[in-house]
Structures are given as C-alpha cells and as structure tokens.
Amino acid sequence: MKTRILGNGLNVSALGLGCMGMSAAYGPAADKAEMIAMMRNARDQGVTFFDTAEAYGPFVNEDLVGEALQPIRDEVLIATKFGFDIDLETGERRGGTNSRPEHVKAVADAALKRLRTDRIDLFYQHRVDPNVPIEDVAGAVKDLIAQGKVKHFGLSEAGVNTIRRAHAVQPVTAVQSEYSLFWRGPETELLDVLEELGIGFVPFSPLGAGFLTGRIDETTTFDASDFRNAVPRFSPQARKANMALVDVIRTVAERKHATPAQVALAWLLAQRPWIVPIPGTTKPHRLQENLGAIDLDLTAVDLAEIDAGLANVTVEGARLPEAVLKMTGL
Numbered sequence: 034m035k036t037r038i039l040g041n042g043l044n045v046s047a048l049g050l051g052c053m054g055m056s057a058a059y060g061p062a063a064d065k066a067e068m069i070a071m072m073r074n075a076r077d078q079g080v081t082f083f084d085t086a087e088a089y090g091p092f093v094n095e096d097l098v099g100e101a102l103q104p105i106r107d108e109v110l111i112a113t114k115f116g117f118d119i120d121l122e123t124g125e126r127r128g129g130t131n132s133r134p135e136h137v138k139a140v141a142d143a144a145l146k147r148l149r150t151d152r153i154d155l156f157y158q159h160r161v162d163p164n165v166p167i168e169d170v171a172g173a174v175k176d177l178i179a180q181g182k183v184k185h186f187g188l189s190e191a192g193v194n195t196i197r198r199a200h201a202v203q204p205v206t207a208v209q210s211e212y213s214l215f216w217r218g219p220e221t222e223l224l225d226v227l228e229e230l231g232i233g234f235v236p237f238s239p240l241g242a243g244f245l246t247g248r249i250d251e252t253t254t255f256d257a258s259d260f261r262n263a264v265p266r267f268s269p270q271a272r273k274a275n276m277a278l279v280d281v282i283r284t285v286a287e288r289k290h291a292t293p294a295q296v297a298l299a300w301l302l303a304q305r306p307w308i309v310p311i312p313g314t315t316k317p318h319r320l321q322e323n324l325g326a327i328d329l330d331l332t333a334v335d336l337a338e339i340d341a342g343l344a345n346v347t348v349e350g351a352r353l354p355e356a357v358l359k360m361t362g363l
C-alpha cells in the first residue's frame with residue numbers, strides 16, 4: 034500500500050476509508066457484523082486511515098469504528114470530529130455548532146470511550162463555530178494534545194483565514210473539505226494556502242456522494258432517509274444534466290481499463306502528493322475497486338483530457354442544501 038504524509042508527519046495509506054455511510058446519511062445503517070469485517074479487511078488490504086465523527090448517528094458510528102478497530106488499534110489511525118451541538122448524554126441534536134473549549138474536551142473524552150482507545154490520531158473541528166474564536170478552539174485541542182488524548186489537529190470546511198489563525202495557535206495537520214470532479218471549490222484558494230502552510234488535505238465525498246461512479250442516474254431512487262434527497266445537485270433534473278460529467282470520466286475510464294470510481298479517485302490523488310481521499314462504501318467489492326485507484330496513474334494527457342471535457346460541462350445544482358452551505362467556509 035502506498036502511503037502519504039499529511040501535514041507535520043501523519044503517515045497514512047494513500048486512500049482512507051470513510052465510515053459515515055455505514056451508520057448514517059445514506060439510508061438505514063448497514064449490518065454491523067459486516068461493517069466490522071469490512072473495516073478489518075480494509076486493514077488487511079493496507080488501509081490505515083479511518084474516518085468517523087461524533088455526529089454520525091450521533092455516536093453509533095464511533096461505537097462501530099471503535100469495536101471494529103480495537104483488536105488492530107496499533108496498526109491504524111482514527112480520525113474523528115467534534116463541533117456540533119449534541120447532548121453528550123442523550124445524543125439529542127440541539128442544532129448548530131458548539132466548539133466551546135469545555136465542550137470540545139468533553140467530546141474528546143466521550144469519543145475516546147466509544148472508540149475504545151486512549152488517543153484520537155486526528156481530531157477535526159467538524160464545522161467552524163461562529164460563536165467561538167478559532168484561537169480558543171485551537172487552544173483546547175492544544176491542551177488535549179499536551180495530555181496525549183489527541184495526536185493531531187484538523188479542520189473541516191473552514192475558510193482560509195480561519196485555517197491561518199488556527200494554525201498559528203496549534204499546527205493543523207489536515208483540512209477535510211469536499212473536493213472531487215463534482216465540486217472543485219478548493220481550487221480557488223484553499224489548495225494554495227494548504228501548500229503554503231504545509232497542511233494536508235483530505236477530500237470528503239471524493240466520489241461525489243456516489244454520483245461520479247456512473248452507477249446513479251436520473252431514474253435512481255434513494256431511501257427516504259438518504260440525505261441526497263435534499264441536495265439540489267441530486268434532483269432528478271440535475272442528475273440528468275450532470276450525466277455529461279460522468280460521460281467524460283467514463284470515456285477516460287474505458288481507455289484506461291478502469292472504472293469511473295477509480296478515475297475519480299486517481300484524479301484527486303494526481304492533484305497534489307499530500308491529498309488523501311476517504312471514499313466511503315458499505316460493500317467489500319467496492320472497497321477493493323476503490324483501492325485500485327491507487328495504482329491507476331493518470332498521465333498529463335489523461336488529466337488534460339478530463340480538464341478539456343469538463344470545460345464544456347456546468348454542474349447543475351448546489352452541492353449541499355442552503356442551510357448546510359451556510360455553515361461552511363468555502
């Protein structure tokens with residue numbers, strides 16, 4: 034398995050495994066025993082970087098990841114996230130964010146229990162809290178690092194000024210934000226700032242929440258609890274228009290004897306050597322397919338073909354519902 038280095042020395046497999054969809058966001062939770070087996074199998078295939086969050090469930094995804102990885106804890110790295118206003122006892126979502134330092138520290142202790150571990154390898158703020166200066170958040174994580182409970186600090190969907198301010202208090206190892214051929218917002222300024230500061234980048238939804246795999250079209254129906262029902266770019270009309278994007282990827286994939294999912298992931302890996310996508314799946318055969326992207330080298334000609342193809346495609350529909358977009362710094 035090829036590895037990559039995030040920020041100030043977090044050495045991870047070139048692709049991580051996004052675990053959210055095993056418990057939340059994409060319909061009913063998947064079978065627990067199967068997910069535990071799949072995570073352990075992912076490690077057998079060389080994956081060392083697992084992504085979860087307090088908010089996935091809430092709590093149940095951290096519980097699941099903790100149970101799965103406990104026997105192989107020293108062979109893997111666990112990233113989790115704090116920052117939504119969730120009651121630590123009941124799991125009730127109060128709405129909005131909460132990165133007050135005392136809450137961040139309590140969330141860390143609760144996550145350590147659920148993850149069945151004594152350290153969180155990478156602790157991201159899930160969304161920037163408009164009510165708490167980022168310096169205070171970075172200071173709270175700095176304290177957790179000093180105590181050994183957390184190893185590295187991360188931010189998710191933060192704007193570049195927030196990243197700079199946080200990094201001045203506690204070096205940021207990785208920023209996790211959406212990035213894929215479906216959403217190229219980070220190319221405007223984020224990637225340059227991360228390069229300048231030496232911070233790694235972890236693209237979430239690297240498969241465009243499944244769309245870039247070519248296995249979704251305008252006739253696909255999602256479970257009622259699937260978040261894509263509320264996402265503008267997943268409306269049937271938008272999906273129909275956005276198939277032009279998938280066609281570009283499919284053409285390159287056919288020529289390379291690869292799948293569209295592999296091209297979508299290889300494209301991300303080709304953008305910078307410090308990018309580590311975390312595709313999510315609940316299916317072992319798709320995990321294997323996705324990992325195949327690591328050995329798919331896209332040449333300058335392939336990348337130029339993708340760029341040229343995309344120049345004629347305008348992605349229709351916002352990437353997230355309006356209320357959720359407001360919480361992002363991009």
Ligand SMILES: NC(=O)c1ccc[n+]([C@@H]2O[C@H](COP(=O)([O-])OP(=O)(O)OC[C@H]3O[C@@H](n4cnc5c(N)ncnc54)[C@H](OP(=O)(O)O)[C@@H]3O)[C@@H](O)[C@H]2O)c1
Binds near residue numbers: 054159237240294315
């Ligand atoms: N920081 C944040 O705010 C944030 C937000 C969203 C996600 N995340 C993290 O990022 C991870 C990945 O993002 P994501 O899960 O939203 O999106 P994604 O990885 O782009 O796509 C996941 C979807 O694609 C499907 N899929 C995966 N591989 C496939 C393949 N080879 N062929 C066809 N379909 C495939 C999965 O379905 P099956 O399960 O059926 O394969 C699932 O529906 C999450 O698990 C989570 O850890 C973070």
